Amino acid sequence: MTEDRLRQDLRALGIEAQSLRPLEGGDLSAVVLFETSDAPPCVAKSGPHAGTEARMLRALAAAGAPVPRVRAISETLFVMDYLPKAPSSDTGWRDLGHALRRLHALPATNNGWPEDYAFGTVWLSNAPAPDWPGFWAERRLLPFAPEFPDLADRLEALAQRLPELLPKAATGLLHGDLWTGNVHFSTGGAYFIDPACYRGHGEVDLAMLHLFGTPPAAFWDGYGEPAPEWRARLPLYQLFPALVHLRLFGEGYRGLVERCLDACA
Incomplete structure (x- = not known):
């Protein structure tokens, strides 16, 4: 965007910006710091999906999670x-862990969003599925089978086994893209940024971390x-972001995808 x-x-949002400056972290979207004459600096x-992300941030805030305040x-x-960057701290990590546990414990009537x-360019369907294994199969893994025909048989075989490997019901609130780069430390503590929220199994966030x-x-x-079995489920949940990276960033991530598949065998 110019x-x-x-x-x-x-x-159009009623904001007259001054001193625009690009910020790091804009691999998939543009992020700009600006000032106005009558308010603190904002970002x-x-x-194309900025409005959806903003509503996710507001949903996390409503659930009590530490996130940047969305103003418009x-x-x-x-x-x-x-939120100016600050060094990470044990206190911030501890508070973030506590907040994430609360999100994962929130009740809901269904998975999805x-x-x-x-x-x-990787589209994510968040339509609810009848159960959690079905959601993970149909919404997260199997859409990649046509993208990577050489992996299709392995993905389809794994999808058939998911009812034996994953809990039937899982409806906690997930950040959805919680790698360490989406944990932001500022003077006020630690914050979640760049969410991709949906309802599901909290171990998805743990796997991404x-x-x-x-x-x-x-x-x-x-x-x-x-849960005692969470490490055994790590490759099941890490496979999805590995496939996303293979699709977006190329063959350098194929080894990661294959290691996840091997660990799920």
């Missing part, structure tokens, strides 16, 4: 508070003990 277009879209994030929304742009979403790094012990102090 600077002129961004200013125009902000004006504008734009993209359109379907392709939203504005949120700017009211809106679909996307990671770049262990895909490209690991949280410190303080996180577990806040989260508490996971």
Whole structure:
């Protein structure tokens, strides 16, 4: 998005921006820091699914999770508070673990989410399924079978086994893309950013936290003990983001996908 277009879209939200400056973290969307004459610095994030992401942030906030405050929304742009970066801390990780456990314990009547979403060109259907294994199979794994015909047989065989491997019902509130880069530390503590929310099994978030790094012990102090079998289910849940990365970023992630599949065999 050009600077002129961004200013125009902000004006449509009643905001006259000054001093626009791109921020890091815009692989799949544009993120810009700006100031106004009468308010603290804010961040504008734009993209085709920005409105959906903003509503997810508000849903997390309503559930008591630490997230940046969303100040204005359109379907392709939203504005949120700017939270300057600060070093990570055990206190922040502990508080974040506690908040995540609360999200995972929230009751719901079904899996899925009211809106679909996307990671770049990877479309995510969030339509509810009759049970959790069906959701994970039909909404998260099997859509990649046509994309990667050489993996289709393995994905389909795994999907058939999911009722034996996953809980039948799972409806906690998930961040949905909780790798360590989506944990943001600021002077006010630790925050969740860049959500891809839906209702499902909380171990999805735990698996993502262990895909490209690991949280410190303080996180577990806040989260508490996971189910004894959670590590056995890690590759089942890490397979989905591995497939997303293979689709978006290429063959460098094929080894990760195959390791997940091998671990699920």
